[in-house]
Amino acid sequence: MVDIATRVYNHKWKIDPIIRSLIDTDFYKLLMCQSIFRNSRNTRVTFSLHNRSKDIRLAELIDEAELRQQLDYARGLKLTRGESTWLRGNTFYGKRQMFRSDFMEWFEGYQLPPYELEIIDGQFHLTFEGPWHEVMLWEIPALAILMELRSRAVLNTMGRFELQVLYARAMARVWEKIEALREIPGLKIADFGTRRRHGFLWQDWCVQAMVEGLGDAAKGGAFTGTSNCLIAMRRDLEAVGTNAHELPMVYAALARTDAELREAPYRVLADWHEEHEGNLRIILPDTYGTAGFLEHAPDWLAGWTGIRIDSGDPITAAETAISWWQARGEDPREKLVIFSDGLDVAEIKALHARFAGRVKVSFGWGTLLTNDFRGLVPGDGLAPFSLVCKAVSADGHPTVKLSDNPEKAMGPAEEVARYKRVFGVGAQQPRAVVV
Ligand SMILES: Nc1ncnc2c1ncn2[C@@H]1O[C@H](COP(=O)(O)OP(=O)(O)OP(=O)(O)O)[C@@H](O)[C@H]1O
Ligand SMILES: O=P(O)(O)OC[C@H]1O[C@H](OP(=O)(O)OP(=O)(O)O)[C@H](O)[C@@H]1O
Numbered sequence: 001m002v003d004i005a006t007r008v009y010n011h012k013w014k015i016d017p018i019i020r021s022l023i024d025t026d027f028y029k030l031l032m033c034q035s036i037f038r039n040s041r042n043t044r045v046t047f048s049l050h051n052r053s054k055d056i057r058l059a060e061l062i063d064e065a066e067l068r069q070q071l072d073y074a075r076g077l078k079l080t081r082g083e084s085t086w087l088r089g090n091t092f093y094g095k096r097q098m099f100r101s102d103f104m105e106w107f108e109g110y111q112l113p114p115y116e117l118e119i120i121d122g123q124f125h126l127t128f129e130g131p132w133h134e135v136m137l138w139e140i141p142a143l144a145i146l147m148e149l150r151s152r153a154v155l156n157t158m159g160r161f162e163l164q165v166l167y168a169r170a171m172a173r174v175w176e177k178i179e180a181l182r183e184i185p186g187l188k189i190a191d192f193g194t195r196r197r198h199g200f201l202w203q204d205w206c207v208q209a210m211v212e213g214l215g216d217a218a219k220g221g222a223f224t225g226t227s228n229c230l231i232a233m234r235r236d237l238e239a240v241g242t243n244a245h246e247l248p249m250v251y252a253a254l255a256r257t258d259a260e261l262r263e264a265p266y267r268v269l270a271d272w273h274e275e276h277e278g279n280l281r282i283i284l285p286d287t288y289g290t291a292g293f294l295e296h297a298p299d300w301l302a303g304w305t306g307i308r309i310d311s312g313d314p315i316t317a318a319e320t321a322i323s324w325w326q327a328r329g330e331d332p333r334e335k336l337v338i339f340s341d342g343l344d345v346a347e348i349k350a351l352h353a354r355f356a357g358r359v360k361v362s363f364g365w366g367t368l369l370t371n372d373f374r375g376l377v378p379g380d381g382l383a384p385f386s387l388v389c390k391a392v393s394a395d396g397h398p399t400v401k402l403s404d405n406p407e408k409a410m411g412p413a414e415e416v417a418r419y420k421r422v423f424g425v426g427a428q429q430p431r432a433v434v435v
């Protein structure tokens with residue numbers, strides 16, 4: 001077991017690359033990348049960093065030169081032979097050869113493309129522009145680099161004993177959470193915490209703690225795996241994933257008429273349906289409002305495996321999905337509901353208590369698993385915050401996300417208004433965004 005505190009202390013004086021592998025990323029990014037490589041190779045997209053926690057003035061906490069050094073290091077990475085063999089040969093969700101050989105050949109030659117970085121009003125403006133399948137792979141490493149540089153800026157001011165005690169407290173906290181989760185009968189939970197983690201080694205520690213504390217689901221336990229491919233490979237765990245908002249956001253931005261716009265979210269899933277089966281047929285319905293999405297969905301979507309609930313009130317969204325399945329003649333008890341929005345133990349417990357037995361319940365636990373350092377240093381300088389990296393335009397057209405929480409909406413105001421009209425989204429209940 002790595003002694004993280006000692007290592008953090010010893011590494012203060014040398015370059016310590018944060019991202020050391022192209023597969024230190026979420027599994028769903030690779031699945032989506034392959035799908036884009038096949039269906040939308042000529043689409044040009046801009047991804048952009050967005051700090052929703054305005055009070056965290058990142059450019060005042062992180063040194064620009066160090067950020068550039070880390071981004072440049074990541075740009076130098078190429079898929080290793082071992083990683084390529086794993087992606088080509090491993091079984092994902094029981095399926096072999098998930099990644100096609102034309103995609104793998106492209107990925108084996110791939111390097112992260114150039115970035116643009118400037119500082120405006122205390123914030124980093126970091127953008128990636130280029131072919132969609134090339135720039136989209138920046139999202140997770142860019143976020144992980146910024147999050148870890150911010151952690152390091154605080155850790156660098158701490159002494160050896162302080163660090164030892166900090167990690168002891170953080171470990172005790174994670175372990176207490178795991179002990180609480182052990183009380184939930186029939187729990188199924190995965191790690192979704194790569195992008196906003198405290199650091200790589202810390203995420204790796206948290207994942208191993210989940211394996212020991214909850215048991216690997218492959219052997220009857222509650223821990224279903226990690227979305228992080230590198231950790232899944234090294235620790236021989238299941239790599240898990242669904243799909244993300246970037247797909248409907250980009251398809252929608254490319255729509256030429258309101259009628260095409262209305263259809264765009266379903267076209268995404270029709271393309272996905274062709275490529276994937278079983279556990280990968282998970283609907284993400286909230287990009288332009290869950291209720292309207294389900295109401296107007298084609299019948300074949302009701303036959304999918306389940307749904308991921310990612311914004312708004314999760315109880316309302318799950319109840320809406322259950323009613324929708326019932327109305328379409330499906331048995332909700334056969335359907336999988338994956339909750340994944342800013343979860344922590346209390347909410348996981350409450351959602352499980354309410355929905356277990358009515359649907360198959362599962363959780364994707366992110367930042368508050370891999371970065372819950374709240375209250376552990378004076379000034380709370382290690383508390384996680386809401387940093388995201390999103391597709392903001394496609395072929396020159398701005399993207400829009402409404403979601404079920406207006407606090408998460410993004411896009412130019414007049415486009416947001418048009419999307420609300422086209423998708424029939426009325427008044428929405430705001431919910432505070434913590435991470
Ligand atoms: N950011 C990271 N991404 C991937 N693997 C990492 C990362 N940091 C550490 N590791 C791996 O975790 C293990 C322990 O890391 P540690 O850095 O303490 O080892 P080390 O012997 O000091 O090596 P290094 O000089 O590469 O840091 C090593 O196998 C290392 O390659
Ligand atoms: O436990 P969490 O930290 O929430 O981790 C998981 C979240 O990360 C992703 O979204 P992202 O934050 O990138 O964008 P969003 O919040 O706008 O959905 C994902 O859709 C989950 O919501």
Ligand SMILES: O=C(O)c1cccnc1
Nearest residue numbers: 026028192227241242243
């Ligand atoms: O696969 C997913 O749905 C996923 C993975 C990580 C973070 N958020 C979502």
